Amino acid sequence: MNPPRHTLILGGARSGKSALAERWAQASGHAVTYIATARSGDDEMAARIAHHRARRPADWACVETPIELAATLARHAAADRCLLVDCLTLWLSNLLIDAEGTAFERERKALLDTLPGLPGEILMVSNEVGSGVVPMGELSRRFVDEAGRLHQALAERCGRVVFVAAGLPLALKGSLP
Numbered sequence: 001m002n003p004p005r006h007t008l009i010l011g012g013a014r015s016g017k018s019a020l021a022e023r024w025a026q027a028s029g030h031a032v033t034y035i036a037t038a039r040s041g042d043d044e045m046a047a048r049i050a051h052h053r054a055r056r057p058a059d060w061a062c063v064e065t066p067i068e069l070a071a072t073l074a075r076h077a078a079a080d081r082c083l084l085v086d087c088l089t090l091w092l093s094n095l096l097i098d099a100e101g102t103a104f105e106r107e108r109k110a111l112l113d114t115l116p117g118l119p120g121e122i123l124m125v126s127n128e129v130g131s132g133v134v135p136m137g138e139l140s141r142r143f144v145d146e147a148g149r150l151h152q153a154l155a156e157r158c159g160r161v162v163f164v165a166a167g168l169p170l171a172l173k174g175s176l177p
Contacts, residue, residue: 005121007160010128016167021084021123028082028121033061037091066094067103070110077118088126115157
């Protein structure tokens, strides 16, 4: 049986999902391109980005793409390549606070339309945020709703979906490697 080409890795903050994705990317045997969606807007986020950079192997390519994820995936996907996207919820945040207000629908549709046809292995990391209390603010509620909808749509398109808690992966769809 062929392993699934596209994997959605979900988990809470500091659950171990990024570290798991990095181990799987390293074990894939393919050249790895790390696709970073974070924007360094303050010192705390800059420190998080530096932490992620420091633990990645030096031979991994890195592409920063806070908005146009589908186009970046299409440009870098190849049969002999593993793309690691970290993380979808930061990407979603970037879309929802877009000043023009047009990026969200366009980019979400582009990702969902593009992903199924992409070659190679793609690992997508995202925070599962729908298990807590309902947020008080309108934007926060929209974020939780849209993250849940995005995860459901991606889960339909991925051969493997994994939930990570305490560093331990649980296969929700497909099997663990």
